[in-house]
Amino acid sequence: MTVKTLGTPATKIHSTPVTTPGGHRVPEEKIVVTVRLRPLNKREQASKDHVAWDCIDDCTIVYKPSPHERLVQQSSFTFDKVFGPDSMTEAVYEEGVKNVALSALMGINATIFAYGQTSSGKTYTMRGITEKAVNDIYMHIMNTPERDFRIKISGIEIYNENVRDLLNSESGRSLKLLDDPEKGTMVEKLMEETVDDDKHLRRLIGICEAQRQVGETALNDTSSRSHQIIRLTIESTLRESSGCVRSFVASLNFVDLAGSERASQTHADGARLREGCHINLSLMTLTTVIRKLSVGKRSGHIPYRDSKLTRILQHSLGGNARTAIICTLSPASGHVEQTRNTLYFASRAKEVTNNAQVNMVVSDKQLVKHLQKEVARLEAELQTPGPSDEKDLKIQQMELEMEELRRQRDLAQLQADELRRKLEEEQQAKPSESLTPVAKKCLSFSGTVSPRMEGKELGNRERLRNTMRQSLRQSSAAPPFTLMHEIRKLEHLQEQLGEEANRALEILQKEVACHRLGNQDAAETIANLQKEIKEMCSVQSAPKAVEVGGVIAVNKSVSANLKEEITRLHSQGSNIANLEEQLENVQKSIDKLVMSLPSNNCQPIGEATPKLRKKKLPLSSNNGINMQNFIKSPCSPLSASKQVVDSEIENTPPQFDDSVSCETQPMSEKETPTKSEDCGEVSSKEGTPYRRSSSVNMRKMKQMFQTAAEENVRNIKTYVTELKERVAKLQYQKQLLVCQVLELEANEAAGYNVEDDENSSEIQHESPASYHVTFMDQRQLIIELWDLCHVSIIHRTQFYLLFKGDPADQIYVEVELRRLTWLQQHFAELGNATLAHTGNENKISVSSSIKALKREREFLAKRLMTRLTEEERVTLYMKWDVPLEGKQRRIQFINKLWTNPYDTNHIEESSEIVAKLVGFCEGGNMSKEMFELNFAHPSDKRPWFMAWNQISDILHL
């Protein structure tokens, strides 16, 4: 028996490509998902439940609606395999999971999950499968005499988020999870027993199962209340080693999960209720992880770390393992909702891709040998006289050619300068004379051409040179004014030549650099390998197993990601600032407009926008928002209003001539106005489609101005609302990113492996039906976390009433969940200690949150008097079991609100009451935007909001 810290198998990574024993790389593959529908049990038969599901073929299960039921949700589901009520566990094993399970014998990690609601048959199925896998493993061992096998077993139980050792239950203590940058998550001090034979293995598995916590619930008398993981570690070595790596190691996990139903459905209370909450957290995280993985690379950060279950099984979920999930179902019509949820989970799971690898075991000695060989090979490659000399020779030649080209270019430059100088001198002395012999000589072009430059580039140069010679011949006979022209031409040619030479130089330089780099690379590789060998040699312990293969994410890339995120957040921040500025600008324009309207019009508009009137900032129209869109067309009353604004600015009140009318009734084509600004002064010219009314109706005109002005104010208000929505959306995106950055930082600080997060801000969009399930789960978790974190009940009410599962609100729900998860983790870590940050005076603690919540309840208790009638109060007291005679009945009543996160009716009624007391009404004074602004307003002093602002401060956002 050995006691050892156990995580994934041995994990020292070596970069040797990982292949199967047959020499093939293990390809990426999807999780194998099968479904097993059990028969109706006695309890279901007794309650006259009927079978609501039908396995129509080997891969499809369909819902059978009752005669008058209208189908609104998905009713048909397809999987790798579907097993009906008559199927034996044997078939489930053979056709569903055998291949995956036996991969462990070849060095590939494997995990088999059973997922489903309580009493659906998880344990029943998993027991049979484990038994059959053990048979096959020992059968394989018997049939493979050329290999030595060593099997070890360990068992853990995750119960209420505590990890227990099922083989060492006496200690009774909860085991810690450790994070190893190379090995991943490990269970500290977990007992691992080496197995003698199959009987011994079966006995140990029996011990694990007996130790598992079982409890009684309303649905299943022996319901397993915990998650159980039985892990076999299988190592095998070829007996006759030929010096190469011949050993493999892999783990095989049998995971029997706790029931996936919601705690409330089992009428849970007391201890069972607490269990439900934790089971929910683990399963909720498992669901989230599967959901995120199912959308592939766009999924962003995967929250493995949010629960013990997903931490321990991280490799089996999208990582280095082959995975099979058996989803067990009850056929009963009474469990349709749960069955459907299980099927949704299964549908997502089948989209998850794993990247299993063969884990080869090499001893230090073997590894050193292997690396030494590699070094020798590289050194030999460098020192081989033939190719190496050739390279040097090539480099030398190229350098010579480069030198020659430089010389020619400089010479040409000199000649041109000389020529220009002589020409200028001669022109000054004898302007009419032709080119002197000196000049002729200067213009003659000479230079040796490197033998290597006989290709295309030299051909070009030769052509250039000929052109120059020709030019020279022509120029010697030409009159002076053409000479200058010729010289310019020559200069141009020289320039061209220079460019050509430079280009050729560049090419050569690159080539030389490449060759040099090649040598450097080889040297570096050798140096690295030598370093590695040194490290290996310095390990003095007895030869130990080293796993080759697996995936490690580099934490440096996380830092880089973080920096990028933070930069992005900053730019996001500036976008928000821009929009806010625009908002204020528009505000100012509204103010101006309102002021510009005739006094009888101003009042209502001014009253309609009291909030907007408070802020005054300059007008702008950047960022794609064009205020012109809100200004009416030429001759419109708004043009007139605009004119009024202008004239008002200049202190010149607008004059309306009672005798002038500018009608807006439909005009004929001829009557289309062409003059844009001044309706009052339009003149009716021949050919110009203006008309002047002989009797102008001032009242009509005023009416027209008023209508158009009001319309424009309406437009602007819509525009302001849109802008505010955009600001709110950006704020939420920013918050979401902040959460992600926090997670990344936390991970980085702990030295965790974090997967590539390039699309972290992306929110996944699911089908509405599928999202609804996700939403319900997420909201339930949010409600539980509100309770744990003592979040304001007004905030809870707002959120609860505003977000009802619309897929468009996904981002708000995600943000809330992430933030709460973060807060809960920090509260848990700090206990009652203060969350403070250097230089920040705001302090958040569990106790301050509790105090704030208490104050809020006192405030609401006072409101009971003013917002509810005596009759309403009495009805509520009676309904909520508050003694009518008691002195403190108001606070007693308020203290009962929002106290049971697991009772949907309680939550519903609590939120209705709080909304009434605070004065919220849906579609009225409560909007998502308002929620968002309250949520993150820097001046909000409530601990919950302060915590959020403080998180932003910490990140300097």
Ligand SMILES: Nc1ncnc2c1ncn2[C@@H]1O[C@H](COP(=O)(O)OP(=O)(O)OP(=O)(O)O)[C@@H](O)[C@H]1O
């Ligand atoms: N395919 C099946 N055929 C016959 N009986 C079954 C089948 N599946 C389950 N059962 C029976 O149903 C009952 C509940 O099964 P089981 O304990 O495996 O459920 P479970 O999903 O593990 O529940 P829990 O989550 O509460 O532990 C058991 O009595 C079991 O024998």
